[in-house]
Each structure stands twice: as structure tokens, then as C-alpha cells.
Amino acid sequence: MxxxxxxxxxxxxxxxxxxxxxxxxxxxxxxxxxxxxxxxxxxxxxxxxxxxxxxxxxxxxxxxxxxxxxxxxIAYMPQDTGATSSLTVIEVILLGRLRSLGMQVPRSLENEAISILSGFGLGALETRTLEEISGGQRQLVYLAQSLFRNxxxxxxxxxxxxxxxxxxxxxxxxxxxxxxxxxxxxxxxxxxxxxxxxxxxxxxxxxxxxxxxxxxxxEVLSVSLIRDLYGVEADLVTGSNGILHITPLNAVELEKTVSPV
Amino acid sequence: MPLPENELIMTSQTIKSYRQLVARRFFWALFTASGLAIIIIIDILVGPAFLNVFDVLASLVLPKASVDPMVYVIVHSIRLPMTLMAILVGASLGIAGAQMQTILGNPLASPYTLGFSAAAGFGAAVVILFGLQLPLIPEFTVPVAAFLTASLACALVYGFAHVRGITSEIMILAGIATLFLFQSLQSLIQYLAAPEVLQEIVFWLFGSMLKATWFSVSVSGGILLISILLLARDSWKLTALRLGDERARSLGINVPRLRLKIFIIVSFLTAGAVAFVGTIGFVGLVAPHIARMLVGEDQRLFMPVSGIMGAIVMVGASIASKVISPGAVVPIGIVTAIVGVPFLFALILTGKKRHW
Incomplete structure (x- = not known):
């Protein structure tokens, strides 16, 4: 908890x-x-x-x-994916377990990092540097690093x-x-x-x-809440699987401050 | 849960190419170390007294009694201290530059560009101008003054950053201001100095291995060894710093404390290197860039290879300083850039990747 x-x-x-x-x-x-x-x-x-x-x-x-x-x-993944360096993707993943890393990195840890990368479909990129991959790929790498921290x-x-x-x-x-x-x-x-x-x-x-x-x-999402939060008129439709689908329609003026719960 | 077959194939391919990358980087580390060993021998060989390679090797590895006494004296009392000093100064400045660039996240950071070398030069110029001498150990007056003023420059940059926040931007700004301050003070002293004193100051500022003694080798070597041991303990944290401050903090690193600690180590490393041999500027900037191209930014290899590359540039410059003008030794500070720039340009032009 x-x-x-x-x-x-x-x-x-x-x-x-x-x-x-x-x-x-x-x-x-x-x-x-x-x-x-x-x-x-x-x-x-x-x-x-x-x-x-x-x-x-x-x-x-x-x-x-x-x-x-x-x-x-706590693993925190910042929004910015812009920081680039010539560190390779595999090194970035390994850094997720900073405290377990010494002069010699255990093979088991390397294999675990590679396995996580492959799980995200990034196996082919592991020896590329952060500068050589796209912003979206960097986001996947940082997410894989966050999960690698367990x-x-x-x-x-x-x-x-x-x-x-x-x-x-x-x-x-x-x-x-x-x-x-x-x-x-x-x-x-x-x-x-x-x-x-x-x-x-x-x-x-x-x-x-x-x-x-x-x-x-x-329970939470409603047309009025979306209008109050974002200043947007939206359509809410519940799909056959019970999941809400929200379609934003147009921007409106934000009229009031929403009361805290 | 077992991985699907295609994922298993991908994983084994990934492991293979990762191992190849690691092997390639180790090869470069060994290659540069071997290159350094070869040019060390060349540097000891080159000089006004013509020695052959067998005599030099014999005097290095055999007992004193079984070697020609003259060769032994030339190698052990003259050339070896100079060569070792070139190695130590180059390695110190290479590692100092690598860590400056790492903690400040800036490819132009180096002990020289942040004013430490200029401060050391100012300290030396002051004691030469006023003819000051330490009691009991007058021959160490200039190195001690250079060491103290380089440390003062570090304290100045840190004090400014402490007030305004220990960020890379503030530290770079404070460092550049310190560089200009001490360069101006140096110029003022040169302007005020009598011609014969000015000549002495300028010679010190050029940087020369002729000042090397076994004592200076011991002091610089001791500082370098302690610094390497301290830096190695934080090698992964320093590697993580290249992901940016926010990500490093999110990995549990106390970024301001790490930055301060490394900054102090780098200051001592620089002061210990330049105090004995004079202002040498280019090595701390270029060696880390060459190392980064060869082995990447994993500090376990990046730091030692930066040191090796710094030593290669310095020893190479030492050889050039003896060859350019036969019979005389051109100050090494003049030729470091002449030796290093073509090497760096060749690597940039032939490299496929961008490294910053």
C-alpha cells in the first residue's frame, strides 16, 4: 500500500x-x-x-x-526523452540496477537486461547509442529501464x-x-x-x-468533468466491452474552478 | 513464463552482439595501452645523447651493476623522470577533463577552460615576479604557489555555485569567469615584470617537462593514484549522470553531492599535474573526446582510456618537442596541440558516429 x-x-x-x-x-x-x-x-x-x-x-x-x-x-520516469549521450541502450537498462553494478557486471544481470529489451522489441537496438535512436524508442528504453528496476x-x-x-x-x-x-x-x-x-x-x-x-x-469520467478539467466538449460512449471511448469535439471557455474532493 | 521462440532467437542474437561490443571496447583499451608502451620507449630513446633501444631496455629492466653507468644515469636521472612526468600529467589532465565533461554535461569543459590552469599560472607568475621563496624548500616555491592558486580557483567556482545552485550551467559560467580573471591577472603581472623576469614567467607558462624530478613524479603520481581510486568507486554513478540530472536523481543519486565531490577531486588532480610542469591546455579537452569515440561513455573504460589518451598526447608531444629543434627542447605546452589536433581531426573525419 x-x-x-x-x-x-x-x-x-x-x-x-x-x-x-x-x-x-x-x-x-x-x-x-x-x-x-x-x-x-x-x-x-x-x-x-x-x-x-x-x-x-x-x-x-x-x-x-x-x-x-x-x-x-520508487522508479520515476521523467517526461523528457531529449537527454542524449553516447551511452548504449544496454548500458542505460543496466543503470536501472545501479546498486548491483560493480567493476564486473554479473552475466545474469546482463542477460536479464537483454531479455527485458527483447520483450519491448528493442533487442536489435541494444548496441546503438541514445543519440542514434528516435524519441519514441528512447521512451521505450527508459520504460524498460524502469521495469528492470523492479x-x-x-x-x-x-x-x-x-x-x-x-x-x-x-x-x-x-x-x-x-x-x-x-x-x-x-x-x-x-x-x-x-x-x-x-x-x-x-x-x-x-x-x-x-x-x-x-x-x-x-465512475469518474463524465461530459461535465471533461469540460471542467480541460475546457473541452466531448462525447462519451461505452463500448460493447464496457470500456469508455472519449471523443473530444470542441474547445470551450473554462468557466469555473472545480471543487476538490 | 518462458519467452516465445522468436523472442528467444532475438535474445540470443542480442547477447552475441552485446558481447562483440564489449570485446571491441576491450580491444581498443588494450590497443591504446600498447601504443602508450611503445611511445614511452621512443620518448626515452629520443634525445641529444644517442642511445640504442637495447641499452634503454636493459637499463630499465636489469640491475644497475650490469648496465653501462652513463646510459643508466641518462635514463634514470634525466629521461625517465621526464617521460614519467609526461605520462602522469597527460593521464591526470585526461581523466580530469573526462570527469569535468561528465559532471558538467558539456563537451567544452576541461581544467583549462574552467580556469584552473590559468590560476596555477598566476600563482607561479606572482612568486617569480616578487622572487618569493619558501624557507627550507625554496625549489618548491613555484609548484606550491601554483597548486594553491589552482585550488583557490576551484574554491572560487564552487563558492559561486554554492550560493547560486550547484548546476552545470552555473559552474561553467563561474569557471569561464575565473579563467578570464586569472588570465587578466597573469597579463598584468607580465606587463609589470622586468624583461628577464618576464622571460622566466613565460617559460613556466609554456609548460616544460625539464622541471620534472623524482619528487614531482612521486607527488603527481600519488595524487593521480588516490584520485583514480576515489573516482572508480563512483564510476556507475558518473555513467548515470550522462542521462541528465533528473534521471540520475530518479536512480537515487544525490547529484549535487556527487558533482561537488568529483569537482574537488578533479581540482586536486589538475593542480597536482600543472603545478610542476606549467600550463598545459589542450590535453584535458581532447583526450576524453578520443576515448569516447573508442570505448563509449561507460566509465569503467572511459576513465582509464581518457587517462591513456592524455598520456599518449603528452608523451607524443614530448617526443615532438625534442625532435622539432635538435639539440634543444621546445616547451611541451607549445606542441601538445600541434600533436593532438591532427589526431583528433583524423578520428572525427573517419568516425561514423557523433559522440556528443
């Missing part, structure tokens, strides 16, 4: 996340929704401990994990932003099956509402740094 309590993130005097609290079950996949600048990335970074944040993050029996302790159990918590900032349709589905399927199999808790900031409704067990919707809706996709 992940417990986030009283999480507040400030940039200087500007508060972008205020006193957020929620709990997530092991094996669950939660999509974090909201317009640009509503604090989704800051929330993920605050939980990961990569930016200063007040409040508590606890995991099972480990109460109030300090930021420097979180790297062991974390308790997986925090993904727009994990499908640079991917084609097929890879969007493959990636989210792999993440949710990894969560179910290993009891990992995944939180992914997303903009594709239909994909979030299809893949996530739970949606947390944010506006102005606060949670304004929280629950299962079919």
Missing part, C-alpha cells in the same frame, strides 16, 4: 501542489489526469523525491520514506507521449500486467482519456494542484 499524506510542492513562493493525500493498493495502475500545468508532473516528482516536497510518502510498513531512500523502491512504485510521466498507436497499447499492457504480476503500484500522468479509461484501474483527476475526482474510470 502506498500512502501519500499532506504532500505540498512549492517552486519558490508558488505552491503547485497543496496538501494532497491518497492511498493506492498493490498491483494497481492509476492514471493521473488534468490539463497542462495542473501539477501532475510535480506530484510525481514530489513522490519520487527528485524535487523538494513536504508531507509524507510511506510504503507498506516503511513509514515516511525520506527522499534519499526512495530511489530504492520497483515497488512506478511513476510514469506521460509514458506514451512519443509512441505510435501500437506501442502505446503494448507499453500500457506491459505496465499493467507487470503491476498485477509483481504487486507494483503504477501511477502514470496521461492525456489520452480513452487510453487511460481502457488501461487504468483508477483515475485521479487534478485541477490547480488539487484532486477533484478519484475513482474507477466508469
Amino acid at each position: 502506498l500512502n501519500v499524506t499532506g504532500l505540498t510542492v512549492k517552486y519558490g513562493s508558488l505552491s503547485v501542489i497543496t496538501d494532497l493525500a491518497f492511498s493506492l493498493e498493490p498491483g494497481s495502475f492509476t492514471a493521473l489526469l488534468g490539463a497542462n500545468g495542473t501539477g501532475k508532473s510535480s506530484l510525481l516528482k514530489g513522490i519520487a523525491g527528485v524535487i523538494p516536497a513536504s508531507g509524507g510518502v510511506s510504503l507498506q510498513d516503511r513509514k515516511n520514506l525520506q527522499p534519499h531512500q526512495r530511489g530504492d523502491s 520497483p515497488d512504485i512506478l511513476l510514469l510521466d506521460e509514458p506514451t507521449a512519443a509512441l505510435d498507436l501500437r506501442h502505446q497499447l503494448i507499453v500500457l499492457d506491459r505496465v499493467s500486467s507487470h503491476c498485477r504480476k509483481n504487486g507494483t503500484i503504477a501511477i502514470a500522468a496521461m492525456h489520452d482519456l480513452s487510453l487511460a479509461a481502457k488501461c487504468a484501474d483508477r483515475l485521479i483527476c487534478m485541477s490547480d494542484g488539487k484532486i477533484v475526482a478519484d475513482g474507477k474510470p466508469t
